[in-house]
Amino acid sequence: MIGATGVIGRPLLPMLAENGHHVTALVHESEAGDVSRFAEKVVRGDLLDEERLRPLLDEARPEVVLHLASGFRAEERALGLRRTALLRRRGTSNLVSAAAAAGVRRVVAQSSAAAYDPDTPGILDEQAPLYTRAPGHWGETFRAVDALERELFESAELEGLALRFGVLYGADTWYGPAGAVHDLVRDSALPLVEQGGGITSFTHVEDAAAAVLEALGDLEPAAYNVVDNEPAESTEWLPTYARMIGGPEPVSLTLEQARQQLDWGTVHQLTEQCGATNFRFREAAGWRPRWPSWREGFAELFGLWPV
Secondary structure, eight states, X not given: OBOTTSTTHHHHHHHHHHTTOOOXXXXXXXXXXXXXXXXXXXXXXXXXXXXXXXXXXXXXXXXXXXXXXXXXXXXXXXXXXXXXXXXXXXXXXXXXXXXXXXXXXXXXXXXXXXXXXXXXXXXXXXXXOBOTTOOHHHHHHHHHHHHXXXXXXXXXXXXXXXXXXXXXXXXXXXXXXXXXXXXXXXTTOSOEETTOOOEEOEEEHHHHHHHHHHTTSSOOSSEEEEOOSOXXXXXXXXXXXXXXXXXXXXXXXXXXXXXHHSOHHHHHHHHTXXXXXXXXXXXXXXXXXXXXXXXXXXXXXXXXXXX
16 A cells, blocks of 8 residues: 555555455655554555565565555645656556556556546546646646556556545645645635636545545446535635634635636636546445535534534
């Protein structure tokens, strides 16, 4: 398992242990998180170091590899985007090659439901094209999503599954207490954009972990949207989120003002991003989100859900 110390890996590890899975966790040298409680073995390595990665997989001989690595915990957002793109592109290539050589049966990788092309508007399924022509660091990240999935699906030696998660929220995410988005909204620094119809599909990290568990079985190799049941326009979720955290009502900017004051990715999410449907994964895996709506999930996260 790669990404054991991440926001999906932390809730996933105890689920794997409870279901009788024997886990070897590959942890980057710079990671300080302790996963030894639920992982039978912890090894240090780097997805970007193929020479070191191969013997680690040869020794572990896993049946399934879980690729949940990202670089979004970097303090600087642009740095996190570049690191994540590198892990998804070169890291996935290294991992698939090493996994195939080690006789791995299946690789399950974290992908993104936020990477759909807005020229196909609405609530999209897995057949919709990805936004590979997007600009800047976000474009690099979206193209890396496409590269990751190509590596998975074009390998003849193993089964590849890509779980396209929505915007992740829950403990220790950008949307949790003291997270980056939480602080922006609290400080009235994340505005609405006039006539902004961007749609966000959310995924609670616990639901993401449960989906990875489902992907270990006989699920057909493919890409699957793993999102909640209620895609929401920015004009709906952002004011609701602000009220839940006790923040001010979001201010409103024109599109021109937003482009001058905000980064491209934020403007894209608020104005043109597409939502995703989870129908395929629900039907294929029998998965049902514990938090079918972001409203319920955020309410629980901020202590507003009745006990």
